[in-house]
Each structure stands twice: as C-alpha cells, then as structure tokens.
Amino acid sequence: MAHQEKRAWIMLVVTVVAYTAYIVVVLRRANGTPLTEVAYAAVLIASIVLAIAANIVLDIATSLGTPRSEYKADARDKEIARIGDLTGQSFLVIGALVGMGLAMLDADSFWVANVIYLGFVLSAVLGSATKIAGYRGGFQTW
Amino acid sequence: MKPTRVTNSIRTLRFAHGEMTQADLAERIGVTRQTVIAIEQGKYSPSLEVAFQIAHVFGVPLDDVFQYPASE
Numbered sequence: 001m002a003h004q005e006k007r008a009w010i011m012l013v014v015t016v017v018a019y020t021a022y023i024v025v026v027l028r029r030a031n032g033t034p035l036t037e038v039a040y041a042a043v044l045i046a047s048i049v050l051a052i053a054a055n056i057v058l059d060i061a062t063s064l065g066t067p068r069s070e071y072k073a074d075a076r077d078k079e080i081a082r083i084g085d086l087t088g089q090s091f092l093v094i095g096a097l098v099g100m101g102l103a104m105l106d107a108d109s110f111w112v113a114n115v116i117y118l119g120f121v122l123s124a125v126l127g128s129a130t131k132i133a134g135y136r137g138g139f140q141t142w
Numbered sequence: 143m144k145p146t147r148v149t150n151s152i153r154t155l156r157f158a159h160g161e162m163t164q165a166d167l168a169e170r171i172g173v174t175r176q177t178v179i180a181i182e183q184g185k186y187s188p189s190l191e192v193a194f195q196i197a198h199v200f201g202v203p204l205d206d207v208f209q210y211p212a213s214e
Contacts, residue, residue, distance in 0.1 A: 001176070002174060002176035002177070003174070005176075070174050070175065070176070072174075074172065074173040074177050075173060075177070075188065075189055076173065076174075076177045076180065076188070077174070077177075137185075138146075138180070138184070138186060139180075139185065139186050140146045140186065
C-alpha cells in the first residue's frame, strides 16, 4: 500500500472515530434536555485536538521504517491528493456557508458550531474516501 | 473511474532488461514502487514526462512502451 494511501486511511478512520465519540458524549450529556443547553464546546475542541494529535502520531508511526523513496509523495500521489482535496473542500465551503446563514438568522451557537464541525468532518471523510478510491480503483490523467 | 485504453509493455521490457525490478525502475524515474505497479496494471496513466522517462530507461521509443488502439 502506498504511504500516501495509508495517510488517507488514517485521516478517514481518525475523523470518523473522533466525530462518533463527540456525538456520543454530547447525546449522553443531553440525556433528554435540549441539545442547545448541552456544554458541548470543550468536547468539540477536545475531539478536534485529539484527532489532529492522533493523525500526527499515526502518521509518524507508519513512516518509521519506510524508505524515503516510498515515503515521499510522487506525481501520482500529488494528483490523487489534489482531486481528493478538491472534493473535500466543497463540503468545507457548504459547512461554512450554512454556518454563516445560521449565524445571520441568530440561531443558537450550538447549531452554528456543529454545522461547521460537520463540514470539517464531511470534508475529511469525502476527501480521504476520494483519495482511497483513486489508489484502489485507479486514476487516469490521460 | 473510466478504464484507460492505454496499454503498456513495461513488464515485458523490465524482464528484457536484465529482469529489472519495479523498485529499480521506480528509483530511476523518481516515483514510488506502488506507482510503477499502478502504471503496469493500467490503473494509472503517468504524465507525458514520466512516460518519456520510462522509455528512456529502456532506450526505446514511447510507442514501444505505451500503446493506444487506433480505432474502436
């Protein structure tokens, strides 16, 4: 498996696990009360910080013992990364636009923050899935 | 992903050149071994520059490395 494909898998798995954990904690804290009354901010930030840290640690762990020639991104890796990033970026923009709309409508900060966070998550998941599809199913530039 | 109609003879050329390994070819053209595998399997069509680099490694014209059917 190409090293950059491993990185895409790590990003996908870490993002899904971190977001699932966040949702579970928030729903448990809600326990029947409205979601807008849940103390979500610290959990949200913690899930993002831990996801970034886990990504870095796992990236370093998979890089150990990998020769430099295999670790470095080549032309194919860069082309697949570009398509994956473009796919993910669209969801980032959608999340930001919906968040902006909610802020303009004076929606509760819980919904604004969570829509933007969902945008981050969908961006990472779709971007990573696109990259993995590029490695697994093939990628043609001609 | 739409399959490419481009085929290649890299595997044959490698064996004809002293059973060159995929890792050796990858090193000479500056890509990873996984990329050479993807090119050989037709899962990735390299840039024109990389295609010419592969042809230069084997000392053959580009047409001897990559083929494209003339008609349907």
